[in-house]
């Protein structure tokens with residue numbers, strides 16, 4: 001039985017029912033309970049009619065589609081609106097530049113409070129066009145990949161839209177990734193252009209973006225051009241012929257670039273994400289279905305109206321930034337915020353200052369930030385005018401009811417809809433989340449499926465569907481939905497193996513979930529070897545392969561353990577080569593941490609490294625991570641069945657080592 005807790009169920013906040021909207025000027029939500037229900041039914045039973053209508057209403061088409069949906073999970077040939085042609089940049093920028101040219105498209109809140117700027121839709125069209133023309137000048141054409149390695153500056157959104165304008169495929173690499181990770185991704189997607197900055201700024205610190213790119217590009221022979229945004233103006237190394245300043249390249253171009261129509265099923269972007277095995281996967285999203293999913297979830301889960309000012313605090317290097325900073329909000333023609341700093345810079349009031357300064361209507365962040373701010377105390381929230389807020393959301397990991405309550409009370413003042421949104425890089429847009437005007441909420445529950453998302457809980461071993469309420473199993477989806485990923489770059493078989501093969505006929509999420517007595521869905525977290533640290537997805541296999549590159553390491557096993565603030569933290573068990581000698585364990589541990597930081601990026605650094613003689617293995621040689629997880633979670637008294645261990649004495653030794661260290 002599920003271990004979800006008994007929590008109260010909250011009614012829709014009065015102010016969202018449009019009852020006192022004369023005072024607060026709060027628009028009535030688009031969707032009420034009855035509409036949600038009938039739309040949901042239609043979305044999974046009358047697929048062509050329901051999605052055909054929304055497809056026509058939401059997107060401006062250059063060539064209309066005839067077919068709504070084609071293909072199935074098993075073959076992996078899913079296509080939506082296949083005959084249609086459109087341009088993502090036109091849909092996100094031009095439509096609004098003509099309709100409301102002076103409306104703010106992007107608010108940039110720079111690292112230092114009060115710095116930054118606003119960009120109107122009219123200006124956005126010119127800037128996107130100039131960069132698109134500059135890319136054309138560099139020989140980039142439809143279908144070519146462009147790597148974007150940028151911190152949180154407006155140019156990040158502009159770069160994405162410029163690629164989309166000419167049908168180029170962007171692949172953003174989070175600017176916290178190391179040179180090695182950047183190199184691997186650049187090579188994997190055959191990019192010829194990399195876009196970056198001289199340096200980045202975050203939390204008062206400087207990030208040497210360009211020098212990381214320089215190091216990566218030493219081993220990327222195909223890259224011909226590097227377009228560099230000037231952020232700090234520091235001296236950076238320059239490779240004549242390859243490197244070009246963004247502002248110079250853009251200024252040389254005409255501020256209009258005709259958008260290139262692409263097929264609905266042409267790729268819009270590739271985004272690398274971690275899996276349980278092997279190297280990161282280049283998840284491919286196509287154009288029309290993705291835009292439709294992000295546009296509709298912004299409209300309905302965040303209930304946006306024309307004058308809304310939307311703030312998603314994620315980084316554009318993750319899917320949340322793609323869908324809920326750039327594409328989703330701009331598809332709705334609203335104002336979106338790009339935030340360069342951190343929740344605690346210069347003080348723990350930063351988020352709330354941002355909300356008050358820009359009169360933010362929707363605020364979206366990760367549970368890890370909420371837990372951090374909760375720990376620092378509500379005095380940091382008090383005294384800031386948060387009355388503009390209507391919807392406050394979370395994403396990235398399960399939110400514990402205590403953090404949910406804190407968010408609801410201190411930030412939402414119990415008058416906002418709190419939307420816990422469950423989804424994944426592969427799903428493109430929200431899959432499970434409450435509708436502000438339609439769904440009563442429960443702290444900790446992701447609640448109900450979005451339109452088109454037909455969920456199933458499956459028994460993990462038999463794969464049988466678990467019917468009814470009060471059941472727990474693995475979470476799967478029964479039919480294709482528009483914003484789902486279509487393939488893994490260069491490896492369609494892997495796409496099928498990871499998502500479609502485990503439970504034939506279903507898309508497998510990799511998460512466990514429960515359905516409670518009211519039919520609400522609670523996400524329990526990954527059932528595979530993927531860790532979630534502060535909402536960042538990290539495969540344990542990736543960290544293990546980084547550690548093994550250290551000359552002293554013979555073997556390692558990495559596990560995620562519960563962490564009060566970051567959700568999970570990374571613990572690595574490392575066995576050394578017998579021939580390897582070292583002076584100080586502390587120094588060695590530091591070296592190992594550095595190895596991971598260099599190889600993957602600082603965010604993947606283990607919080608704890610334990611040097612051990614042996615790892616617990618089955619007789620067939622599989623490392624028993626379950627045991628390692630228990631020991632690292634201080635639950636060594638609950639190790640369970642140890643009968644398949646090859647050498648049980650290893651476990652006693654490990655327990656002793658752990659106690660000494662912890």
Ligand code: 6R9
Pocket residue numbers: 273318319320394395396397398399420421422423424425426446509510511523524525526532535536537
């Ligand atoms: C959007 C994003 C996906 C994994 C996913 C799940 C976890 C995301 C969640 C959540 C519980 C939520 N996850 N949202 N778990 N409640 N509201 O985070 O994409 O980086 O690909 O991570 O994150 O485990 O499978 P991504």
